[in-house]
Amino acid sequence: MTSERIPKDLDPTPWLETARSADEADVRRALGCEMPDVREFGALLSPAASKLLEELAARAQALTRRHFGRTISLYAPLYLSNFCCGGCVYCGFASDRSLERRRMGAQEMEAELEALKKKGLEDVLLLTGERSPQANYPFLKECVAKAARRFHNVTVESFAMTQAEYAGLEQAGCTGATLYQETYDPGLYLELHRWGPKRNYESRLDAPARALAGGLRTVGLGALLGLADPLYDLIALYRHVRDLQRRFWQAGFSVSFPRICPQTGGYQPAHIVDERLLAQAILAFRICLPDVPLVLSTRETERFRNGMAGLGITRMSVESRTTVGGYHKAGAANEGQFEVQDQRDIAAFCGMLRSKGLEPVFKNWDAVFQATGA
Numbered sequence: 001m002t003s004e005r006i007p008k009d010l011d012p013t014p015w016l017e018t019a020r021s022a023d024e025a026d027v028r029r030a031l032g033c034e035m036p037d038v039r040e041f042g043a044l045l046s047p048a049a050s051k052l053l054e055e056l057a058a059r060a061q062a063l064t065r066r067h068f069g070r071t072i073s074l075y076a077p078l079y080l081s082n083f084c085c086g087g088c089v090y091c092g093f094a095s096d097r098s099l100e101r102r103r104m105g106a107q108e109m110e111a112e113l114e115a116l117k118k119k120g121l122e123d124v125l126l127l128t129g130e131r132s133p134q135a136n137y138p139f140l141k142e143c144v145a146k147a148a149r150r151f152h153n154v155t156v157e158s159f160a161m162t163q164a165e166y167a168g169l170e171q172a173g174c175t176g177a178t179l180y181q182e183t184y185d186p187g188l189y190l191e192l193h194r195w196g197p198k199r200n201y202e203s204r205l206d207a208p209a210r211a212l213a214g215g216l217r218t219v220g221l222g223a224l225l226g227l228a229d230p231l232y233d234l235i236a237l238y239r240h241v242r243d244l245q246r247r248f249w250q251a252g253f254s255v256s257f258p259r260i261c262p263q264t265g266g267y268q269p270a271h272i273v274d275e276r277l278l279a280q281a282i283l284a285f286r287i288c289l290p291d292v293p294l295v296l297s298t299r300e301t302e303r304f305r306n307g308m309a310g311l312g313i314t315r316m317s318v319e320s321r322t323t324v325g326g327y328h329k330a331g332a333a334n335e336g337q338f339e340v341q342d343q344r345d346i347a348a349f350c351g352m353l354r355s356k357g358l359e360p361v362f363k364n365w366d367a368v369f370q371a372t373g374a
């Protein structure tokens with residue numbers, strides 16, 4: 001048993017019934033609401049809303065155009081290391097999985113950055129596993145500094161840190177951190193995170209606040225959909241964003257929508273999140289958080305990504321490699337953290353966006369304006 005509890009302000013329980021039993025009238029009220037909040041969010045996740053997906057899509061697309069124009073900002077993930085001392089049962093990098101472990105060397109890092117730069121990318125997300133002797137905080141900070149010398153926007157998706165460590169990353173040129181809670185269900189969280197610092201539910205939950213208090217300008221949140229009842233996690237995720245928005249009103253936020261997929265070790269998700277539910281969740285987030293960037297990675301298929309671009313989603317990874325050294329060495333031998341579904345290169349992906357009247361954006365202008373105090 002755990003003594004850990006989800007904080008009252010994030011607890012989705014009061015709204016689960018709405019999400020399960022809202023009727024068509026509730027959904028239409030939510031669609032017409034000028035300032036929707038958690039009640040409307042719950043209604044938009046309901047089975048009744050699933051039957052009105054076209055109407056949700058029309059509302060979400062209008063809001064996306066109003067707040068983001070027709071732009072889609074592009075970024076690339078860069079895996080720095082697949083060493084990990086964590087024991088997340090659903091992840092192929094967990095310390096009990098047998099795979100070739102690698103950490104990027106200094107020269108290799110330069111080669112990877114060069115390869116990304118040549119592709120025209122200006123926005124890079126640096127990833128590591130849980131803190132390990134091979135890939136620790138000084139290593140991550142050094143990598144941030146190297147990337148920040150060449151890229152306009154450098155963010156990290158790594159272990160949870162102290163506020164002082166986040167402040168150190170900010171000084172090295174980092175603008176933001178992505179940190180998924182994976183699941184907000186405290187009991188399930190303990191079951192899934194078998195060992196390692198990530199097992200500390202509260203510390204992870206509080207890490208985005210520490211990142212912002214440490215001076216990072218943006219945080220990206222998400223839940224690994226399929227681990228728990230998706231309605232529980234989606235409502236808790238929504239409340240987490242809203243709570244942080246109230247506490248850090250000057251900060252920027254984004255929300256990602258990773259779904260659990262088959263991994264080394266054969267973990268089978270307990271809940272199926274099909275494309276229809278995933279689309280509904282994205283549309284509900286857009287309608288209730290109209291100016292928050294929503295992110296979709298190459299975990300998803302070409303067809304799904306094509307459909308969601310501009311329909312709520314405003315930020316997408318492209319031509320991703322989830323292996324260490326995957327950009328400058330085609331077919332790098334080690335296994336990636338997850339299987340990339342959308343394998344298109346940048347030219348093909350941008351061609352698709354333009355054919356839909358969307359404009360790919362390579363530079364994160366927000367970061368540039370904020371950095372100059374404009």
Ligand code: SF4
Nearest residue numbers: 084086088091094129
């Ligand atoms: S999810 Fe992260 S912390 Fe957990 S095993 Fe994978 S790489 Fe390690």
